[in-house]
Amino acid sequence: xxxxxxxxxxxxxxxxxxxxxxxxxxxxxxxxxxxxxxxxxxxxxxxxxxxxxxxxxxxxxxxxxxxxxxxxxxxxxxxxxxxxxxxxxxxxxxxxxxxxxxxxxxxxxxxxxxxxxxxxxxxxxxxxxxxxxxxxxxxxxxxxxxxxxxxxxxxxxxxxxxxxxxxxxxxxxxxxxxxxxxx
Numbered sequence: 001x002x003x004x005x006x007x008x009x010x011x012x013x014x015x016x017x018x019x020x021x022x023x024x025x026x027x028x029x030x031x032x033x034x035x036x037x038x039x040x041x042x043x044x045x046x047x048x049x050x051x052x053x054x055x056x057x058x059x060x061x062x063x064x065x066x067x068x069x070x071x072x073x074x075x076x077x078x079x080x081x082x083x084x085x086x087x088x089x090x091x092x093x094x095x096x097x098x099x100x101x102x103x104x105x106x107x108x109x110x111x112x113x114x115x116x117x118x119x120x121x122x123x124x125x126x127x128x129x130x131x132x133x134x135x136x137x138x139x140x141x142x143x144x145x146x147x148x149x150x151x152x153x154x155x156x157x158x159x160x161x162x163x164x165x166x167x168x169x170x171x172x173x174x175x176x177x178x179x180x181x182x183x
Contacts (some may be wrong), residue, residue: 003158004029007106009062010094012075017093019060019106019158028059028173028179031145033070034081042086044170047149048177049090055181056156059090060076062107064098067148068131071095102138107145110152114163115143115146123127139163155180 004027005020020028028048033039050058067073071078074093082088098107128147132140139148140146149166153176161180164173 002109004106004160005156005158007104007109009060009104009106010096012079012092012094014094022058023158024156025056025058025151026156026177028057028177029062029106029152029154030059031062031064031107031148031150033064033067033148034073034078035070036067036148038147039070041149041170042082042088044174046086046088046090048090048170051153052174052177052181053090053148057181061088061090061092062098062104062136063092063095064145064148065095066099066132066136066145067095067128069135070148089097098150099140100138110163111143111145113160114152116146117163117165150173153177153180155183 005023007019008016009019011017028045030045032042045059049057063071063075073081075092078095079092082092097103129140147166150166150174151164153161153164153173155161162176
């Protein structure tokens with residue numbers, strides 16, 4: 001059975017990073033964007049990271065420009081923005097696709113482990129679908145990432161515990177992380 005430790009991400013410089021280096025850690029994997037209505041979540045993510053890093057938490061940031069072209073900058077520009085605006089110091093990886101033919105293998109696995117639960121109201125879902133389709137040739141599949149700031153919580157054994165959608169309360173995200181760290 002696969003675990004998170006079987007996958008790799010590319011650093012901002014294009015070097016492969018094995019996620020096996022995070023064995024024994026609780027991970028929160030987030031696809032992000034710098035020009036999104038959810039971008040202020042960086043502040044909450046950084047606060048959680050500062051508070052819980054010493055207990056074994058790592059947040060892995062995967063910028064993605066598939067949702068309304070809301071991450072248009074280079075990897076370096078994204079990092080500079082996040083550091084200057086939110087003081088982000090958790091690992092940021094190369095901007096990548098999380099859906100479609102060029103999606104990261106990691107994201108194919110994450111979505112298979114924790115599919116989309118349908119947690120959006122119909123009006124917002126229609127707006128998001130329209131914006132997505134304007135910037136992507138392939139329509140989304142049912143369990144695809146719906147928008148920026150979808151989060152996957154991974155336990156110390158490398159298994160997906162839960163999936164949080166962008167509108168989920170960040171306090172609930174933090175509570176779930178704390179619960180995993182206590183195990």
